[in-house]
Amino acid sequence: MNGIWLCQICSKLIDSDLMRFTSQLLHQWKRDAEFDADVALTGRHAPDYLPQPASAVHAPLPRIAGLIYHDARSLLVGAGWQPRMRHHSHVDHPEVRGGNVPEFWSKGYWEIENAWPTGLAQCTFAFHDVYGNFLTVVTLGEEHPGFGYYAQVTNWFFTKEP
Structure with missing residues (x-):
């Protein structure tokens, strides 16, 4: 869905001022609204602490x-989390054949584990640290930089083994 419900005055303002209300800004509004809706529905949100105890x-x-x-990936790598790189043949695995995979794979983000080409376009990415912990990062949303669409982090969780 690519619509924004607006009153007549605001609609005219946005349609008339393309320099101020760029497609990138409108897509950011959409991403923010989708993230807020996910938080409202699931109750998940960012922790209020850093660094950790x-x-x-x-x-x-x-x-x-x-x-x-x-x-998010840049911040994680900077904090010591390493992407769990997959062999190039992993791109043929059924769990990563569609959706956002071609876009992420072309950037060398071989840590992608799963991608769902329908619905919310959810993807999961795998990382590990020097303590033997594994981190899975979950994103929602389409990834199409040409149109200003970027998948957004909505959740993450830890495990001890992959």
């Missing part, structure tokens, strides 16, 4: 909720 035995986890995946 001293008792945490994992690499620091930056605040990545709501970020586009590219930005």
Whole structure:
């Protein structure tokens, strides 16, 4: 769905001022609204702490909720999380054949584990740290930079084994 419900005055303002209301801005509004809706429906949200408590035995986890995946990935790598690289043949696996995979794969983001080409366009990405922890990052949304669409981080979780 690519519509925004607006009153007549606001609709005219946005349609008439293309320099101020760019397609990138409108897509950012859409991503923000989808993220807010996901938080409202699921109750998941970004933790209010960083760095983690001293008792945490994992690499620091930056605040990545709501970020586009590219930005979140840079923060994670900077904090010590390493992408779990897949062999190039993994792209033929049924779980990663469609959806956003070609876009991520072309950027060398071989840590993609799953991609759903329908619905919310959910993808999962795998990372690990030096303590033996595994981090799965979940994104929602289409990935099409040419149109200003970027998948956004909505969730993450830890495991001890892949």
